[in-house]
Amino acid sequence: MAATNADEPSEFLLFLGRFHPLFVHLPIGFLIIAFLLECFSRLQRFSEVRHATSLVLLLGTLSAVAAAILGYFLSFEGGYDEDALFWHQWFGIGVAVTSAIAYFLKIRTVSNITLVSKAYFPLLASSMVVLMVAGHLGGNLTHGSEYLTQYMPGPLRTLAGLPAPVKKTEAKPITNIQEAVLYTDIIHPIFEERCISCHNPDKKKGDLLMHTFSDLMKGGEDGKVLVSGKSAESPLYKHITLPLEDDDHMPPKGKKQLTKAQIELIRWWIDEGASADKKVAQATVTEPVEKALASLGVSTEDEGKPKGIFAKQVPPAKPSAIDSVKKAGFQVTSISQDNQYLQVKYTHTTENFGKAQAKALQAIAPQITWLDLSNAKITDEGLKEISSLRNLTRLRLDKTNITDEAIASLQKLDNLEYLNLYGTAVSDKALPKLTSFKGLQSVYLWQTKVSETGVQSLQKQHPKLVINTGWTDTNKKDSVSKSDKDSVLKVVSQKQ
Amino acid sequence: MNLFEQAEFERLQYLTRRHFLLKCTTGLGAMALGSFLGCNSSGKSTGNTAKALAEHSTNPLLPKPAHFAPKAKRVIFLHMAGAPSQLELFDYKPELMKLNGQSCPQSLLEGKRFAFIKGVPKMLGPQAEFKQHGQSGAWVSKHLPYFSKVVDDVAFLKAMHTNEFNHAPAQLLMQTGNGRLGRPSMGSWVTYGLGSENENLPGFIVLVSGGKQPDAGKSAYGSGFLPTVYQGVECRSKGEPVLYVSDPKGMNRDLRRHTLDAINKINEEQYKEMGDPEIISRISQYEMAFKMQVSVPEAMDISKEPESVHQMYGTSPGQSSFANNCLLARRLIERDVRFVQLFHWGWDAHGAGKEEALNFGFMDRCREVDQPMAALIQDLKQRGLLEDTLVVWGGEFGRTPMLENREGKENPFTGRDHHTEAFTVWMAGGGVKGGVSFGETDEIGYYGVKDKVHVHDLQATILNQLGMNHEKLTYHFQGRNFRLTDVHGQVVRDILA
Numbered sequence: 001m002a003a004t005n006a007d008e009p010s011e012f013l014l015f016l017g018r019f020h021p022l023f024v025h026l027p028i029g030f031l032i033i034a035f036l037l038e039c040f041s042r043l044q045r046f047s048e049v050r051h052a053t054s055l056v057l058l059l060g061t062l063s064a065v066a067a068a069i070l071g072y073f074l075s076f077e078g079g080y081d082e083d084a085l086f087w088h089q090w091f092g093i094g095v096a097v098t099s100a101i102a103y104f105l106k107i108r109t110v111s112n113i114t115l116v117s118k119a120y121f122p123l124l125a126s127s128m129v130v131l132m133v134a135g136h137l138g139g140n141l142t143h144g145s146e147y148l149t150q151y152m153p154g155p156l157r158t159l160a161g162l163p164a165p166v167k168k169t170e171a172k173p174i175t176n177i178q179e180a181v182l183y184t185d186i187i188h189p190i191f192e193e194r195c196i197s198c199h200n201p202d203k204k205k206g207d208l209l210m211h212t213f214s215d216l217m218k219g220g221e222d223g224k225v226l227v228s229g230k231s232a233e234s235p236l237y238k239h240i241t242l243p244l245e246d247d248d249h250m251p252p253k254g255k256k257q258l259t260k261a262q263i264e265l266i267r268w269w270i271d272e273g274a275s276a277d278k279k280v281a282q283a284t285v286t287e288p289v290e291k292a293l294a295s296l297g298v299s300t301e302d303e304g305k306p307k308g309i310f311a312k313q314v315p316p317a318k319p320s321a322i323d324s325v326k327k328a329g330f331q332v333t334s335i336s337q338d339n340q341y342l343q344v345k346y347t348h349t350t351e352n353f354g355k356a357q358a359k360a361l362q363a364i365a366p367q368i369t370w371l372d373l374s375n376a377k378i379t380d381e382g383l384k385e386i387s388s389l390r391n392l393t394r395l396r397l398d399k400t401n402i403t404d405e406a407i408a409s410l411q412k413l414d415n416l417e418y419l420n421l422y423g424t425a426v427s428d429k430a431l432p433k434l435t436s437f438k439g440l441q442s443v444y445l446w447q448t449k450v451s452e453t454g455v456q457s458l459q460k461q462h463p464k465l466v467i468n469t470g471w472t473d474t475n476k477k478d479s480v481s482k483s484d485k486d487s488v489l490k491v492v493s494q495k496q
Numbered sequence: 497m498n499l500f501e502q503a504e505f506e507r508l509q510y511l512t513r514r515h516f517l518l519k520c521t522t523g524l525g526a527m528a529l530g531s532f533l534g535c536n537s538s539g540k541s542t543g544n545t546a547k548a549l550a551e552h553s554t555n556p557l558l559p560k561p562a563h564f565a566p567k568a569k570r571v572i573f574l575h576m577a578g579a580p581s582q583l584e585l586f587d588y589k590p591e592l593m594k595l596n597g598q599s600c601p602q603s604l605l606e607g608k609r610f611a612f613i614k615g616v617p618k619m620l621g622p623q624a625e626f627k628q629h630g631q632s633g634a635w636v637s638k639h640l641p642y643f644s645k646v647v648d649d650v651a652f653l654k655a656m657h658t659n660e661f662n663h664a665p666a667q668l669l670m671q672t673g674n675g676r677l678g679r680p681s682m683g684s685w686v687t688y689g690l691g692s693e694n695e696n697l698p699g700f701i702v703l704v705s706g707g708k709q710p711d712a713g714k715s716a717y718g719s720g721f722l723p724t725v726y727q728g729v730e731c732r733s734k735g736e737p738v739l740y741v742s743d744p745k746g747m748n749r750d751l752r753r754h755t756l757d758a759i760n761k762i763n764e765e766q767y768k769e770m771g772d773p774e775i776i777s778r779i780s781q782y783e784m785a786f787k788m789q790v791s792v793p794e795a796m797d798i799s800k801e802p803e804s805v806h807q808m809y810g811t812s813p814g815q816s817s818f819a820n821n822c823l824l825a826r827r828l829i830e831r832d833v834r835f836v837q838l839f840h841w842g843w844d845a846h847g848a849g850k851e852e853a854l855n856f857g858f859m860d861r862c863r864e865v866d867q868p869m870a871a872l873i874q875d876l877k878q879r880g881l882l883e884d885t886l887v888v889w890g891g892e893f894g895r896t897p898m899l900e901n902r903e904g905k906e907n908p909f910t911g912r913d914h915h916t917e918a919f920t921v922w923m924a925g926g927g928v929k930g931g932v933s934f935g936e937t938d939e940i941g942y943y944g945v946k947d948k949v950h951v952h953d954l955q956a957t958i959l960n961q962l963g964m965n966h967e968k969l970t971y972h973f974q975g976r977n978f979r980l981t982d983v984h985g986q987v988v989r990d991i992l993a
Contacts, residue, residue: 159529310565333693334561336963341565345693398880420880444880470878 009076017073021142024067028135030060031099035128038121057103057124064096081202084141091134098127144202176311177293178281183213186280186293187269190262191216194251213276231270240266261292268292306338309393309415314366316340321363328360335370341391343370353378358385370394374420378402380409387412398444399423404430411436422446422470428454435461446470555780556725557699559691562963567927567993568886569693571686571958572825572836574869577667577710578843579891580861581623581912582920583941584854587654588626588635591939592897596621600898604942610896611661611914612846614904619897619940623854623910632931639862642870646924648931649873649882651991653921655935655944658893658951661914663711663844666892669951671716671837673980680720680971681728682955683835685980686962688726689969693832696791698729698784701833703821705733706841706861717837721973725777728837733824734816737796741788749789756782795831798823809871822868826875829885840865843891846900847911854910873924886926886961888954894919897940917943921954926961929993949988956985961992 034057041050071092075085105120139148149162180186191210197203199210208220219225225236232238239250240258251257258266272283285293317340322332329348335341342364346353353376361368368389374396383406386392392413397406398420407430410416416437421430427449434443435458445455446469455467583589600617624637627644634647660666665675672679680688683700692699702717710716717728731737743752760779767775798806798820799813806812811819818840825836842861844852851857869889876882895912918937924930935947956966959980966985970977 306565331693333559336562336565338564396880418880418883422879442880442883444878446878468878468880 009073013073014077016070017075017077020067020070020074023063023070024135024138027060027064027067027095027099028131030056030063031095031127031131034060034099035124038124054103054106057099057106061096061099061103064092064099068092068096079204079207080141081204084137084145084202088134088137088141091130091137094130095127095134098123098130102127140202144197144200176306178279180280182269182272182278182280182283183274183276186265188213190258190265194256194258194262198251226270226274228274229271231267234270234274237267237270259295261295264288264292308417309369309391310336310339310341312391314340314391317342317364317367325360325364328357330357330361332364340367341369342367343372344368345372346376349375349377351377353382355379355381355385358382361385361389365389366391368392369415372396373400374398376400378406380405384409386410389413391415393439394418396420397424402426404433406430407433413437415439417441418443420444421448422468424448426450431455431458432461434458434465440465442466442468444468555695556723556777557687557692557695557780557784559693560689562690563965563968564963566961566963567884568925568961569884570829570832570834570836570886571683571926571962572829572872572885572887573682573838574822574865574887574889575667575670575710575716575837575839576843576861576865576889576891577706577708577839577841578663578845579666579893579895579914579919580843581845581854581858581895582654582918583622583895583897583912584624584858585637585639585862586635586652586920586922587918587937587941588637589622589897589937589939589941592619592941593621595619595940604898609661612900612902613896613898613913614901617896617898617901617913620899620910620912630931632933634931634933639859640866640870642867646870646873649877650922650924650930651928651932651934653923653934653949653954653988653991654918655937655946655948656890656894656919656921656951656954657944657948658916658919661893661916663892663914664713666914666916667710667712667716670890670892670954671712672718672720673952673955673982677715678720679978680722680726680980681715681717681837682958682980683717683728683837684719684722684726685969686835686959686964688722688971689959689964690834690962692834695784696787697795697828697831697833698788699834700726700728700837701828701835702728702730702837702839703733703824704730704839704841705816705818705821706839706864708841710839710841716839721978722971723777725781728835731792731796731824732816733796733820734814737792738788741785741792743789752786752789756786791831795827796824798827805875808875810867818864819868819871822872826872826879826881829876829881830879845895845911846902846913847907847909848900848902850909852909852911854912856909876925882925884926886928886958887924888921888958889923890921890954891919894941897942915942921949923957923991927993928961929991932991934988934991947990950984952981952984953986953988956981957988957991960987 034053037049037053037056040046041048041053071089075089102120102124105117105123108117136148149157149160152160152162195210198205199208201209201211206220206222208225209215209218217224217226219235222235225234225239227233239248240263242249244253244257268283268286268289272278280293322342325332325344329346329351331345331347333343333345335343344361344364346357353373358381361371362385365388369391371386371389371392371394375398378397378400383402386395387409390413393415395410395413395416395418399422402421402424404425404427407426411433414437417439419434419437419440419442422444423446425448426445428451431450431454434440440462441464443465445467448469450469452469455469459465459467583592596619598619600619602616605616622637624639626635626637628634629636629644630646630648632648634644634650634652636644636647658666658669660669660675668677668679669675671681673682683702687699700717704710714730717730719725719727729738732739736742743749759782763775763779766772767779798811801811801823805823809819809823811817811823813820818838821838821840825838828836840861842851842857845854845858847853849857873882873887876885876887894915894917896915898913900907900911900913918941935949936945937943938945959966959969966979966981966987970979972978
């Protein structure tokens with residue numbers, strides 16, 4: 001039975017140690033009963049039970065000592081958080097010691113030594129407290145410190161002084177699969193779901209920590225678990241693909257198992273270099289991988305995925321910058337929760353929109369994508385500055401004093417899709433310049449100086465552009481509607 | 497002081513602060529417990545929500561970001577109260593013409609319940625000539641000559657269906673997502689979700705024409721369990737737009753300002769003391785009313801519109817008409833009002849009287865709406881507003897392909913009964929494809945047979961165009977979250993650009 005290695009604990013002691021979780025419930029039961037008997041025996045109705053107290057207390061003490069010894073053996077196994085183990089160990093020993101002393105006092109009480117008899121009950125009560133603490137710490141060691149409070153209702157948490165419940169980090173829905181990061185968006189959520197409950201700083205099974213990328217890379221007691229680019233040589237992949245009956249299969253038998261798709265994705269990630277920041281777009285997606293990805297509820301072509309400028313993310317604007325723009329006479333509103341773009345409207349339409357106002361916008365230039373300057377008094381200098389708002393897609397200049405020159409200064413706006421020029425002095429001269437807007441989809445030219453021929457030649461150069469010149473075909477409309485009115489009357493007379 | 501009072505007095509003198517505290521322990525404990533339990537109860541008390549709440553309480557109508565980038569920023573809903581007949585307007589059924597005058601086969605009547613039809617009615621062919629219009633070749637009857645010019649901007653939903661076959665419940669279902677009273681209307685949900693970009697006007701404005709309120713009454717644009725600040729504000733198109741908003745004689749604007757400042761100051765004191773967010777709500781409502789005294793008359797005054805515009809819409813200032821309301825809708829949309837709701841009453845063409853006959857009253861209604869609704873689309877379009885304004889047109893249900901025989905007897909005029917299984921709704925602008933017809937009904941227009949769209953699907957689509965996920969726009973009430981679409985609704989993606 002001698003240990004082969006001085007550092008290695010004896011297997012027999014470990015075998016005994018494994019009985020600790022089973023045995024530990026005996027002192028808990030016995031000591032609580034002893035305490036209750038003691039309390040009841042002080043009531044006259046139940047005074048007979050006092051004879052049973054000392055025997056139960058003796059059993060409690062003996063089992064507490066045994067449980068403490070077995071627990072000590074179990075601690076040889078390692079893999080527990082040392083701090084938590086330290087406290088559990090000493091509180092466990094505390095239970096054994098206090099209950100033993102209480103027992104001796106109990107049998108001495110019979111011989112009526114007053115001081116001792118007075119110390120007995122407080123001691124028994126304190127052994128109860130120590131028992132509770134030791135038991136709780138033990139539970140924390142086995143199940144994790146969050147186990148007890150995980151589903152605690154909010155109000156109770158507040159009473160217990162705990163922070164508001166942390167929502168279980170659900171895997172964020174992947175909106176754009178091509179931009180998804182293999183590790184953070186796909187692999188880590190799998191680990192979170194199946195592995196991290198044992199491989200975390202509280203439990204450290206096999207000395208392997210999987211809760212962060214760097215800890216995972218450090219590996220466990222047998223060294224590294226990942227061989228970059230080679231799943232077949234990576235211990236992690238070997239363990240998860242061993243037959244379920246194998247002792248080394250992970251997750252252990254009886255725990256929730258990885259699905260085939262999850263295993264396939266882990267293989268893919270390791271073969272792609274087990275990198276922390278590689279994106280799906282940079283990896284080769286084979287058919288089985290695509291299927292596995294689809295099983296996560298993600299398809300490679302997402303219907304609701306943002307289009308155009310909204311597919312590109314920009315950093316959020318600083319609140320101070322937004323405030324300064326608001327002070328300059330603009331209404332600033334964020335467009336939606338899934339991006340940082342802003343829509344801006346000039347509200348001080350009685351004042352000029354000049355260089356100062358346009359400069360103010362520069363503070364949030366990357367975020368502005370919809371700009372409404374309708375009805376404003378725009379100076380040429382002010383408009384020049386607008387051309388630096390590169391992410392602008394919708395620009396309203398309707399009912400302003402802008403002229404043909406203005407259009408030229410806007411030509412740098414590559415992303416512009418919508419340009420509203422109705423009610424301005426823009427003429428045919430401006431139209432050729434419109435062809436240089438690559439992304440332009442619609443332009444509004446009602447009540448301007450443009451002519452039909454000018455519009456026609458623009459349409460020829462830019463066949464897909466929607467050009468609206470307003471409801472000018474009044475003559476045509478009248479003639480058609482007149483005949484239609486006649487037919488309506490005809491129907492009426494028929495029915496009559 | 498009698499003996500009893502003296503005894504009582506002496507007893508009170510012996511009462512000390514300790515007695516007081518002793519007696520209070522349970523009460524104080526309960527209060528402390530209450531604050532412990534209350535402060536975390538919602539389970540979502542993150543810093544962010546707290547911040548949002550703080551903003552919320554100062555102005556509940558502040559613009560809020562949508563869930564995702566929206567296609568439409570504003571909505572105009574043209575509700576044809578009384579339910580126009582799809583068979584005389586958009587859903588062309590030549591087969592039904594052949595069956596005209598024949599008795600309805602039993603198979604179509606078994607297990608059915610109608611509002612008025614009794615026994616075996618006769619089939620009724622289309623009471624209008626149809627023609628295809630525009631590049632899309634959309635079928636539109638000759639009742640709508642102006643509208644037939646804009647069909648290429650419109651997406652038709654031809655296989656709409658609903659659950660309710662009486663006007664009030666069906667209007668409630670269409671506007672609030674539920675056939676019973678008590679739910680917030682679509683406009684309330686939208687302003688609750690997105691706020692308003694114009695701080696001088698309400699975010700949700702209602703205009704009624706046709707001489708009668710919708711059957712569902714003000715509940716069709718009420719806020720239900722949402723804060724009342726989101727309810728539709730009805731403006732009159734004739735006389736004072738909003739009653740009692742103008743100052744009485746002898747009260748000038750400065751004096752009003754002083755009065756409001758004083759009232760607000762008292763309210764603010766009260767708020768500091770009590771912390772009740774409803775007080776802030778009250779302050780902001782006073783301020784809104786003050787601004788509306790100027791902004792509403794300005795927005796609602798169509799007399800300064802040029803003559804060409806009046807010709808286009810067929811409007812005449814000072815009247816109360818659907819045409820005036822369409823022009824007002826455009827003016828409100830120009831001012832960034834979030835949701836404009838129009839009701840035009842009088843489409844209930846049963847044939848029991850001349851006003852509700854398909855060949856009389858119904859045709860008057862067509863003439864009343866045709867020009868202005870076509871003009872509205874054109875006008876929004878030439879101003880560049882149709883791209884981000886969604887226009888929705890529809891009634892609360894459809895009409896039967898059978899001639900109504902009220903109480904089993906022949907009606908004096910031609911008409912159709914209420915029908916839940918098939919009706920037409922059209923949408924324009926706001927990211928909806930133009931020149932599209934989605935859904936089909938059977939040969940006689942009795943049932944939808946392809947691509948059916950339920951009222952909840954329509955609502956989900958409207959919210960989707962505004963950048964909102966109809967499943968995420970919720971409000972917690974009586975222990976659970978509520979949505980406009982209840983537990984239903986599928987966005988109709990086929991008509992989206």
